[in-house]
Amino acid sequence: MAGSDLVELAKRRGFFFGSNGAYGGTAGFYTFGPRGAALKRNLEDAWRDRFTLKEGNQEIEAPTVMPEPVFEASGHLEGFDDMLVECGECGVSHRADHLVEDATDIEDAEALPGSEVETLIRDHDIACPACGTPLAGREVEDFNLMFATNIGPGDSKPGYLRPETAQGIFVEFPRLKEYARGQLPFGVTQIGPAYRNEISPRGGLLRLREFTQAELEQFIDPEDDDPPLDRVADVEVRLYPADEQGTDGETYLEMPIGEAVAEGVVGSAWVGYYLGLANEWYERIGVDMDRFRFRQHLPGERAHYAADCWDAESEIDGDWIEIAGFAYRGDYDLSKHAEHADDTFTVFKRYDEPRTVERATVDPDMSVLGPEFGGRAGEVAAALERLVERDPDAFEADAVTLELDDGETVTVETDLANFSIEDTTETGEHVTPHVVEPSFGVGRTVQTLLAHAYAEDEVDGEDRTYLGLVPEIAPVDVAVFPLVSNADRLVELSERVADDLRDRGLAVSYDDSGSIGRRYRRQDEIGTPFCVTVDRDGIEGEGPDSVTVRERDGARQVRVPVDDLVEELDALLGGNDAAFEDLLERHDPVETDVETA
Known part of the structure; x- marks a missing residue:
């Protein structure tokens, strides 16, 4: 089946079509017609049934606009970029890594540095798809994908349309943990729109500027919480590990997910658990499992904070398309928000029995620090308390050097800190949960289901086109x-x-x-x-x-x-x-x- 056949059927039968056609259309935006909206809703209900209800998770619905500090904390302002190259002749901008992938055998040019992509554009004589002008010598730049906006009139605050639904869950963690009674593990899901100002939208529903995500954030205690892996241990999965990529052909490992975790093919038991769940779910909703795989991220693709990442990929029209991602994110997200926000992003973990421990403490002498540092004495005291938690051995010296909130350093005599080691009885400790994240692209899954269900045959001597959708998903x-x-x-x-x-x-x-x-x-x-x-x-x-x-x-x-x-x-x-x-x-x-x- 050619991709054009599916797009034509989708438009003719009311599944999806380009938005704003009466005004010339807007690239990267699609309207789901009556049939597509119904199919999409059924898909979301099936996802909610499997990953929210059957897993006993909570579901929220957060705003799609969030203030700038959220994205400063999350790192999106600094690092949420794609590679842009602009044609010097016609001025059209393109995803530089996509141009390289289309012109070479490189499958993941996004993982390459921009300078190397520039070299590849030159060495392969890659030209502008719009006008044919060679792009050699054009600079490859980082382009931030977030849509900016202003919150409120007049002296408004900068904000952004969320580029993923996950941040709405992370930001609300201090309250969500209360609803979970502070007990780990617990999961929170969300289905809703996200926005990315894609440089070159393409492929129907595969790369949009507004799209729907279905995400689950599983909060766990990394020391105590193990997944119920036995539930999916026997699920057969097709894996494409990083060390098999780049070899001649495509070598898959087909094995039970329990065995893949035991042998270290999948490094995280939690990620393995969700790969098993997802495999069963994709089969349930009608994905052709002969055109489906889990591909492990290459080292250059994986975020620095992610211990292990896998993508669910489906084959559409000869290309492998990412339709979901599974990542062990560690404590990165909650720790980042804890640094920037005025709230607590930890959970109190109660011990089975109280413990007596030695604890280094300080009791700053404010009668001396006050006259010496004036209005900054409180900052100095707080810096002493942070230092004793981080490096109690520093107080063995005659003086300690402290960094204040604005970066200024001051020196304080150790005697003024009143440093001591005390026996304290503790009933528990505050831990920052780790996060395991399965993230599903709803639109991409819709297009996968339509592509995999598309069939042609002959009935009563007549040619017929039909969609073999499973009843649960059919509109x-x-x-x-x-x-x-x-x-x-x-x-x-x-x-x-x-x-x-x-x-x-x-x-x-x-x-x-x-x-x-x-x-x-x-x-x-x-x-x-x-x-x-x-x-x-x-x-x-x-x-x-x-x-x-x-x-x-x-x-x-x-x-x-x-x-x-x-x-x-x-x-x-x-x-x-x-x-x-x-x-x-x-x-x-x-x-x-x-x-x-």
Whole structure:
């Protein structure tokens, strides 16, 4: 299947299309149409079911605009950049690393320094895709991807649209830990929009300026908390470790996730646990597992604070696309916010039994420090307290040198600190939790599902295109067709059937226009699992009224009494693979050529 086929189908059938077309369009923004919005909502519900509800986690919804200090603390102001190269002829900007990847065999040019990317552009005679002008000699610059804004009128405060949903969870940790009663481990999830001012959006839903993330932040005590790995130990996964990348071909390790963790292929048991969960979930929602893998980050890709990182990748149109990331982030995020914010980002860990420990303390002599340092005496005292926690041995000298808040250094005689070692009884300690983060791209998963579900075959001598979406994800559960639209009895029964199915909570499409074959084709193209046809044969016999039920993939049909229809369809849509076979055994199969009528 060519990517253009999927994009054309997505636009024609209302899955997604470029936004603001009436005004020339805006690159990097897509609107989900009626079918796409429903599919996306079903996908999010399936993710919430697996990673929030079944894991016993909390879910929040934080603002999408946050003040500048949040991103100073997180590092996004300094380091959230992509490589930009601008054409000197037409002025169009491009992702420099993407140009290199498209023109060479290099798979991850993003991990290279900018100077090396400049060299590759020159050595491979890479030209501007817009006008064809050579880009050799053009500087590769860092471009910050965040959208800036102002919060409030007049003397407003600078802010940014969040580039990820995670920061909303980290910033609110001091309150969220209270809801978890201060007990580790606990997880917090969030599904919502994020924004990145991409240099060159491309690939449909694969690289957008506004997109949806589904993220889980799992807070753990690194010394005491182990994942329930036994739940997924036997899940078979396809792994593409870092040491296998760059070799001839693609060498995968296919093994149970428990074995991968035990042998150190996956370095973190927590990351391994979520790889196992994700593998099961992707299979559940209809990803083609023959076109799916977990790829480990190369050393140049991995963030400096991340102990181990893996991406879930799917194959679309011959390319491997990142659709989720799994990272062990350590205590980086909470420690950074603790440095910048006016709150506590630790959890009190209570000991099983009280402990008596020796603790170095100071009791600064303010009667001397006050006259000597004036209004800064309090800062000096605080600096002494920090020093005794960090380096108590420093107080063995006659004097200590302290750094104050503005960077100024002062020297204080040790005697004035009243340094001592005291026995104290402690009932616990404050620990900074570590974070394990599975982060899922919702739009990229939508495009994966559509690409993997796309199929072509022949039914009753006619070519057919259909989407083999699993019922849980399909935007429409059931379509209802009156065989003719001008028969009062047929229309009345069709409308009643549709209403009864909607009352059961099913998404129902009612279609009375065109030949029955065309109606089937329309539903096949949006992935509707079952179609119900109300015909004269079902209402003119001696028995109870009946309808035909057609399943999408094999186009088989069975006649079902109307009184049994809601229960039978509810069971079919519950995900039982053998359900339609059971239906054929309980009711009368239909041999018909109505699809070509």
